[in-house]
Amino acid sequence: MKAFSLVATALCAMTVPVLGAMVESETSPDAQVDKRAFFDDSYKIFIRKRNAHACMMSIVFIVLFPLAAISLHLPLKGVRVVTRIHAPIQILGLAMMIGAMGLGIDIAKNDLNYFSPVKAHVVVGLLVTSTIIVIQPAMGILQHLHFKRTGKKSIFAYVHRWVGRVMICLGWINSGLGFQIVGTHLIPTHSWVRNFLLMGILGGIWFLLMGVDGFRSHMAKKDKLSSYRVVWDKGPRLRAPMQGQDHAMEPSKVETSSS
Template identity: 30%
Template sequence: MKAFSVLSRLGLASIFSSFVVSSQVQDASSTSSDTTAGSVFITPAKDLAFALNVPDNSTTDIYFSFMMPTGISWGAIGLGSNHMAGALILLVYPSASGNNVTLSPRLGSGHTEPVYTPDIKIEALSGTGLNNDTYTFNGRCSSCRSWLDGSGKIDVKSTTQNMLYATGEDDNNLKSDSFEAPLKMHYNYGTFTMDMVHATGPAGVPIIDTAEDSKLVATVQGLSKEGKKDVKAMMHAIIMVLTFVGLYPFGVFVLRLGSWVRWHGINQAFAFVLTIIGSSLGFSISGTYNRSKKFNTAHQVIGILIFIFIFAQFAIGFLNHRKFKQTQQKTKMAPIHVWMGRVIIIMGVINGFLGFPLAQSSQFNYVLAGLVLFIFPGMLLILVVKRFLQKRWEKRKNQPNGYDLEPWLQTNNQAGNGSAQEIPGQNASIPGMASYAPYQANGMKTVDLGPPQNTREYV
C-alpha cells in the first residue's frame, strides 16, 4: 500500500487553525483551564489521526477530531475496547460528492463488519470537510460515554483506556452519504491506550499537531498490523473464475476436440471439487459483511442455484456414461447433461460479473471480461478450424484420383455399368472358363479342346 502521511500532506499546524472550535492553541503537555485538553493518537502508517477531549463541565459529552488523507477509503476508531466485539466504532469516509465527510457510528460484534446504530448522536462542528487533500471531521457526541445499556463504555477516569483503530485500502471506491455504506475489510489495524485524565479539561475540539515530527500525546501504541487482505474473498474469486471460465469450458473443449471422454470426466470431476470449495468460502464470507448476511443478493441467489445444479449435473453425467458403456447407444440423459452444462457455465460467468461489485471491487470485472473474450473465442476458433480440416481431409480421401491401375478391384457400380466383373487377363472375345466342360473323373469322355494354344496376355 502506498504510504499516505497525514502529517506530510497537512504541513504546518497553522494551516488547520480554522478547523477548530477553540480559539486557543493547545500545549501538548498542558491541560490547564485556559486551553482545550486532548489526547492525540496517530497511526504508525500515518494514515489516520484522532484526538479526544473530555469536557470537565459535562457528564455526557465528548469532543473529537478525525484527520484522514484523501487516498484512504475509510478510517475508524473503536472506543472502549481493544476488540471489535462491543466497541463503539466511529467510522469516517468521503461523502458522495467527495468534498465532505460522512461519520457513521457503528457497533462491533466480532470479526465482522460493524453495524450502524442510530442511537449514537453525533453533531458535526465547524471545520468539518475537505481541505488540502485531507478529510477532517470535528464532532461532539452526547452518547459516546456509554452504549448498549451500559455494557459498553469508556472510563473517563482511566489513564489506560483501551481503544482500537482501522483504515481501509488505498482507493477512492467508497464515497457515500449513507450511514450504512458497505465496507471492504480493513487494510491496517491495531490497538492503543489513551489517557482519559490527560484529555479532561475545558470543552472544545482538540488540536492535532500536524508537524512532521509530531508525536503521540497521552496515548500508547499497542498492536499494529499492516497490509491485511481478505484472503477468503480472494480465494473465492480466484477459484470460481478458474472453474467457470477455465476448467468447465475446457472439459467441453477436450470432448469436442478429440472425443477424450476419460479426460473430460477427470477435468469435470476436478472442477466439481473446486466448485464445492469455492462455494464454501463464499458462504463463509457472506456472514462477514452486512450487505451479504441475509443471502438475498443476486450474486448469492444465483450462486446457490449453481451449487445445486452442479450436483445434478455431475450425477447425470456419471449415470449417462455408465449407461453408454453398457449399451454403446446414446441415452436420453445425454442432451440433458449437455444443455445443463452450458447453462451452468453461462450462469457462472454472469455471476462472476455480479460478484465483484458486491465485494466492492468492480474494477476486476475488466479482468474477467478480458479472460472471457480471450478464452471462449479461442476455444471456439480451434474447434472451427478442426472441423474445417476434418471435412477437407474426408473430402480428399473419398475423391477419385485419376487413372486406376487396378480396375478389377472396382465394384460393379464403380466400373460404370451393371455387367459382371471381368477376370484379370481375360479378353472379352474369348469365352469364359465356365463355357468349357470340366474333366470327367468317372471315365466319361472328355470334351476335345483342340490343339494347344500359345499363351498370350490380353490387356
C-alpha cells in the same frame, strides 16, 4: 445543583455524537469489515479468503469448465476424450468449486453479512454450485453407463449437456456480479480485464466449435434422409439405402457428449 446540570449537559453533548457514530457504523454495509480493520491479522485473513474465492471460481468457470466442454468437440481420433480428458478436468473443477463455495459462504455469513439482505451474487452462486454438485456428476455417470450398454445417447446426455451450458454462462454472469459487489475501484484493472478476456477467448472457441458440430450434425442428417428413395411397390414407399451404403455412412461409435 447548577454545576451538576452543567456536567450532565456536557456529558450528553459528548455521548450523543459517539453513539451516533456507533449506530452509523453498525448500520453501514461494510460494518463487519470496518470492525475487522481494527484487527490487522483478521482483516488480512478476510482479504486472503476473498481473493482465494475469486481466483478459484474464476479458474473453474472461465478456464476449467469451458476447456472440458471444448475437449468434446476436438477431432482427437483414437482418444477416449470423455474418460481421459473431459471427466478429469471436470472432477478437478468440481473439487475447486466446492472449496471456493465454502470460502464464499464463510465470507458472506461471517465477514460481510450478505445473507441479510441476500445479495444477487450469493443467490446466483449458490444456485449454480448446488445445481452442478447435485445434477452434473449423476447425469454424466448415468449417460456413460447407458452408452456402455447401448452405444447411444440418452436423456441423461442432453440434461448433462444443457445444464452444463447454462450453469457455465450463469457462472460468467456471477463473476461480473462479484466484481460489482466489491467495487471495480477496489480491484486492479488488470484482474477484471484478464478475466473477461479469457472468458471471451475460451467462450468464443467453445461457441464456434458447438456451431460447427451442430452444422455438421444437421448436414449428416440431411444427407442420410436424402439417401432414401421413393419407389413404387403397390403404392409409393420410401426405400432405405443399400446395406453397404448405410455402413459407409455410419461413423464408428465413439462416446461423445457435446457440452
